[in-house]
Amino acid sequence: MNISKEKVDRLNLVLKVDVKRGDYINEVEKELKSYSKRAKVSGFRKGHVPIGLLKKQYGNAVISDKVNKMVQTEISKFIKEEGINHLGYPIPKEQDGFTWEEKDFHFEFDLGLMPLFRLKLNPKNITYYEIKVTDEELEKQIDTLRKHYGSYVDGEAWKSDDNLICANIKGKGIDQKDTRFTLAELNDGVVGKIKTLKKGDSVGVNATKFLKDENRLLGLLGVSKGVLDSTETLEVEITAFKNIVLSELNQDFYDRVFGKDKVTSEESFRKLVKEQLKVNYQRYAENQFQNDFMEALIEKTSFKLPKDFLVKWIRFSGEKVLTEADAEEQFKNAEQSIRYQLIENKIIEDYKISTDPKELELFIKNRVKLQLESYGQFDPQPDYLEQITSRILDNEKQIKSYRDEFLVMQINKLFKNEGGYKKKEITYEEYIETIGKEKDKKTKKTKGFLNGLRKRI
Incomplete structure (x- = not known):
């Protein structure tokens, strides 16, 4: 087998593959002999x-x-050995009157190349938000x-929306004792009815x-969907309203939240x-800073993409072949994402x-710790x-997600060292309002499209 490449332009090349009968005939005969036995x-x-x-x-x-x-394996090796930086995977050119009769074969594949470009990490008008915690948010x-x-x-009547409601529930084929649910789980039309009830x-x-x-x-009723659908009415008997009593601000509470003797006063708590x-707030700001910085880089970093190849790749890469118009539309929607990933x-x-x-392991451990803290597990x-x-x-799927986040963190450090930006202190509420307005003005850029785009055959 012989593989060669022919450069069309800076963004496209053609791979030419010649397969001789002797390259494959032994494998074919071996397969047929194996099949003849069964x-x-x-x-x-x-x-x-x-x-x-x-x-x-x-x-x-x-x-x-x-x-x-054989061709897929050898092309993959050829691309790797030649150091070809490409997008997508090779797309075979059509051949009129092609058959798989025993003979020598010649194939040609279109392949899109990654564009070459330079970066300048100094976009203007980028804001790094430093989110401050207000007294109201702290109390909450x-x-x-x-x-x-x-x-x-246990209480005799409803007191607050934090109540845990205990009830016996009956219906057609249903008889559940001591079920427990909250007001937040109820449909709006039921909430008012439950609030007016007392124990019994x-x-x-x-x-x-x-x-x-x-x-x-x-799950609450312990029945199938068929049983539920055949039941018109449920009779709900209140057995208790469990009213929540807030934990006191004392040493026992501090120890349960942060671990023994980690905090010894209300002030330090x-x-x-x-x-x-x-x-936690600053994690949101870090992600937004990177998105804003990358969007500014996309706007000022100019390079061409192998559009015709990418449209063709999109058209034929899915489970079903798209029309050319649909493939064009998908490329249009994905173009910014492609540029984003290439720049990153x-x-x-x-x-x-x-x-x-x-x-990375230390980063993951710290992220897990933060996540546990969000659930109230501080120690x-x-x-x-x-x-x-x-x-x-x-x-592998989870570690990829954390690796991507780790890279974002390192890129943010680079941006802060290399790029020009301004700092702005802002409350979390103001931050949400500001970001919401920005999203209304522009389309949010997404990532990940290129994972499939860069897939080797």
């Missing part, structure tokens, strides 16, 4: 079907399979923690419109909660940004933290 053909005993008959019936299909696999977070670590006491009272409700989430309702909120890859390459395994056991981190490191 083939069942009328008029012949198993294992005694003539090779010539099998060749006549299945020869072309076997040739097609073997040659295609402390209340959330006090509820999380609080306790429930009952009310009839539309079975399918009791809870907002149907799956949650099926408030300070640490505020710091945790600040860290260029930054990683030019500035030698990498993911050291030990640094997870080291073994538990290691267990979750190890599980992530064993999951």
Whole structure:
């Protein structure tokens, strides 16, 4: 087999592949012989079907399979050895009157190339938001923690939306005791009815419109969808309103939130909660800073893409062939995403940004810790933290997500060192309002399209 390349222009080339009969015939004959031992053909005993008959019936299909696999493998090796930086994968050119009869073959493939361009990391008018924590937000977070670590006491009537409601529920084929749900789970039309009840009272409700989430309702009632659909009304008898009692601001509470003796006063507790909120808020700002910086780079970094090839690749790369118009539309929607990813890859390459395994593991561990803190677990056991981190490191899909986030963090550091930007202190509420207005003005750029685009054959 011989493979050569012919450059069309800076963004396109043609791969030419010549396959001789001798390159594939041994594999084809070996496959046919193997099949003859297990083939069942009328008029012949198993294992005694003539090779010539099998060749006549299945020869072309076997040739097609073997040659295609061989060509794909060798093209992939050729691209790697030649150091061809490409987009998508090679697309075979059509041949009039082509057949898979036993012979020498010649194939040609179109291939799009990555554009060459230079970067200048000094876009103007970029804002880095420093999000401050307001007293109101701090109090809200402390209340959330006090509820999380609080306790429930039985009450005779509804007191607040935080109540946990206990009830016996009956209906056609349904008899569930001591079910538990919250007002937030109820459909709007049911909330008012439940609030007026007292312990021991009952009310009839539309079975399918009791809870907002149907799956949650099926689990609560312990029935199938068929049983629920055949039930018109549920009789809900209140057995208790469990009213939440907020945890006191004392040492026991501080220990439960942050770990034993990590905090010893209300002042230090408030300070640490505020710091945790600040860290979480700043993660949003970091992501926004990188998006804004990248969008500015896209606007000022000019380069052409192999559009005709990419449209063709989009057209034929899915499960079904698209029309040319649909492929054009998809390219139009994806173009900014492609440019985004190419520029990001260029930054990683030019500035030698990498993911050291030990640094990545530490980053993942810190991210897991932050996530646990968002659930109120501020002092997870080291073994538990290691267990979750190890599980992530064993999951390729998850580790890719964390690796991408780690790279974003490193790119942000680069932007702060290399690029011009201004800082602005802002509250979280103001930040949400500002970002919302910006999104209304421009289309949000997305990433990830190029993962498939750069796939090797």
